[in-house]
Amino acid sequence: MSSKSNKKAICILSGGMDSTLASYIAKNDGYEIIAVHFNYGQRTEKRELEAFRNICDDLEISEKYEIDIPFFTQIGASALTDKDIDVPTNGVEAGVPITYVPFRNGIFLSITAAIAEKEEAQAMYIGVVQEDSSGYPDCTDEFIADITKAINQGTKETTNIEIKTPLVHLSKAQIVSKALELNVPLEHTWSCYKEEDEACGVCDSCRLRLNGFNLANAKDPIPYKAL
Template identity: 35%
Template sequence: MKTIVICSGGLDSVSLAHKVATERELVGLLSFDYGQRHRKELNFAAACAKRLGVQHQIIDIREIGRHLTGSSLTDDVAVPDGHYAEETMKTTVVPNRNAIMLAIAFGVAAAQKADAVAAAVHGGDHFIYPDCRPGFIAAFQKMQNHALEGYANVTLYAPYVHVSKADIVADGAKHRTPFAETWSCYKGGVRHCGRCGTCVERREAFHLAGVADPTDYADPDYWIAATGAFAAEEVK
């Protein structure tokens, strides 16, 4: 099945690209520049495409991104530290980001005669991001069936939507994903900060999966306190 992977350059989407390259026919990677402060992630997506020998397209939607205000990923708002499932992480929501990207990706897939679009949304995102939940995935597929009726039949492949980040790490290791060549940190510095939600989640996922974490973190041990504090809140 000819599949285009939406690839940010992060651990999840790069792992998905390697999975698709092994199990399906990977025809290309599609990335989006929406004005994110961690734009350096796109370099990792490009490296992934080169490694897998497929086309890499970057869609520039920065003008759209300028209007999706209020997020710490696009505005002059501090990226919060802590566990990904804390209420403070809602500042990292970019309104309708996945819906916009998927709609474009489906159009590209239809134009290029691809059979599927793959997205690396996962179970750990459900608390914060409504457009990463199973209900959204099912509804989006239904909408696209109507949008492309009689023209193309494109399916949304989201194999991680019901699993954890640790499961993705395990699956990525199975498909020999070079984790050191992925970028997660929302702060977009020289090194992974180790403190923002994506860094904490990344570090925790490797620990739970029992896979060595090759990531260079500025604060490699912060995740222990962050996950402990979150667990304490869950017990209350």
């Protein structure tokens, strides 16, 4: 048996297509992967957790963290965490959409940095997408650069963490193509904001995903409601 890599990466793995591809890229980059998943009161929390566990099995990840962050439902202000706010189904909104969860990626990266320091990891992977995303302010190169600096200033001198964002400038079609190229089990991923049994096909996330498959001339393997 080959010995495990001595370089470790913590992968933030939601169970969605982007974070799953980012985790496969981390594996191809030669890292031993430790996966972290956040249950933050999102509508599809159970389905995303199932996707996360399936993908960890696919990647043969033995060490994983499932972190509960209950306060997002207290804060509300997002259609993902406040059931009184409807998930929009009329296409991408102008400006920052109501599905944006306040500073979610900043909080995720901060918690992951604590895990990375404990595990003596050299890198953290996150599947943020700037150009083809929904206009979230916490998915940009500038934000990642600034939070990387803050994390390394606020940790031990011996801790030096690089945040890797391999998808940040890809379109959804390029993400689908890359995932197919790397044999990523897309049938185990989940992107829908609304539903847990069959994807709705009309929320922002489903639209972006379906459009990506369409432009990549590929068929999405997950079940959708008849539209």
